Amino acid sequence: MKRLTDHLIVISFDCLSALDLPVIKQLPHFQALLQRGALAQQVQTIYPSITYPCHATIVTGRLPNRHGITSNTLLQPGRSSPDWHWHRRDVQGTTLYDEARKAGLTTAALLWPVTAKADIDYNMPEIFANRPWHNQILVSLLNGSPLYQWELNRLFGHLRNGLSQPELDDFVLASTVHTIQTKKPNLLLVHFTDLDTQRHLHGFSSEEAMAALRRHDERLGAITNALQQSGLYDHSTLVALGDHSALDEAIAIKVNVLLRKHGLLSVNTKGKLRHWDAYCQSCDGSAYIHVKKKDTATLQTLQKLLESLLQDPESGIEQMLTGAEAEKRGADGTCAFLLEAKQGYYFLEDYEGAYLRENTAGDMDRKKYTRATHGYSPEKPDYSTIVMAAGRGIQPGTIPFIRLIDEGPTFARLLGLDLGDTDGRAVEELLQQ
Incomplete structure (x- = not known):
């Protein structure tokens, strides 16, 4: 050539x-x-x-x-x-x-x-x-x-x-x-x-x-x-x-907080992760939900939880894809689910505190609480x-x-x-x- x-x-x-x-x-x-x-x-x-x-x-x-x-x-x-x-x-x-x-x-x-x-x-x-x-x-x-x-x-x-x-x-x-x-x-x-x-x-x-x-x-x-x-x-x-x-954003979504509440991950007395069956991995404007074992009980619990978030207009979540749907978009098909944040929201991996956390002018950890981010769908x-x-x-x-x-x-x-x-x-x- x-x-x-x-x-x-x-x-x-x-x-x-x-x-x-x-x-x-x-x-x-x-x-x-x-x-x-x-x-x-x-x-x-x-x-x-x-x-x-x-x-x-x-x-x-x-x-x-x-x-x-x-x-x-x-x-x-x-x-x-x-x-x-x-x-x-x-x-x-x-x-x-x-x-x-x-x-x-x-x-x-x-x-x-x-x-x-x-x-x-x-x-x-x-x-x-x-x-x-x-x-x-x-x-x-x-x-x-x-x-x-x-x-x-x-x-x-x-x-x-x-x-x-x-x-x-x-x-x-x-x-x-x-x-x-x-x-x-x-x-x-x-x-x-x-x-x-x-x-x-x-x-x-x-x-x-x-x-x-x-x-x-x-x-x-x-x-x-x-x-x-x-x-x-x-x-x-x-x-x-x-x-x-x-895209500019102002509110962090911490799905792992809810996974912890539903018994899908646990922490020790020092707040360190001890065990997880499901985990939310942040890609900023989107997030993978991974599971250790794709057993029916875990997937059903997860799907019910995530569908309830999708129906909540205040959840910050715009879309949920299955692993197969993520694969068709070119993303990681081995995930259980792929979540897309609404504009103005993004994902963190934290599992402590509230599910939603609004950025404030006094935030010191600027690696986490940012003013604009990416990772969203190209659509x-x-x-x-x-x-x-x-x-x-x-x-x-x-x-x-x-x-x-x-x-x-x-x-x-x-x-x-x-x-x-x-x-x-x-x-x-x-x-x-």
């Missing part, structure tokens, strides 16, 4: 929404990219629409139930901070970076989700120090390219403030520019989370979120400039995309993301609609690669023939 470009740079601006188009069209570097390239105005995300399943979909062209990353986190009931799907081994089937390596192309990835211990030439994976005895830099070094990451931390580590934003993305930007200039990869995957963080903490249209969009415009400009200075600009394709949108209104691309192999213009599952096959086509049996298609309308 013919390669259409020598260098593909994919920039993921986490939580970039189709609703952001009027804003970014006024920002100089996004404006320049749009003027010389192509735009898909509406990109339908996947279900559940959270970061790790989305990014696995982008590089595989498959739905979550086929690539295996059906949630951000592992099912670890009772853990206050569950581990995430950090490792490449969790992804089923091939990926864009796997196929690029097979073809002899040089690959690089900076904080791209689900790439820990992936076969990537220059890899700084997104992985957290999730144990008290873990060191963040050491955990990253052990799960990516050690010498490459050591160099980046030596040169740019002073820009970081742990995982805080916008400092983390400033570090990622400096690392990206350095990688372009010194490594000249054929495939570069970059993940920026500043916008997503600000929307979670402050709300979808907050000034903090708008400031993050302006910072992202400057980051896009710096990357474009790096391509020009390194001599790659005329031989490269630059893609800027989002993985999902977000929610005004909930699309976008993709922009310019450079080698790209046909300038605007197309109204594609799906997130189409991006991987399209990127593979640009590099002359084949991702095999995907759920999406290469969007030929975006490509120069």
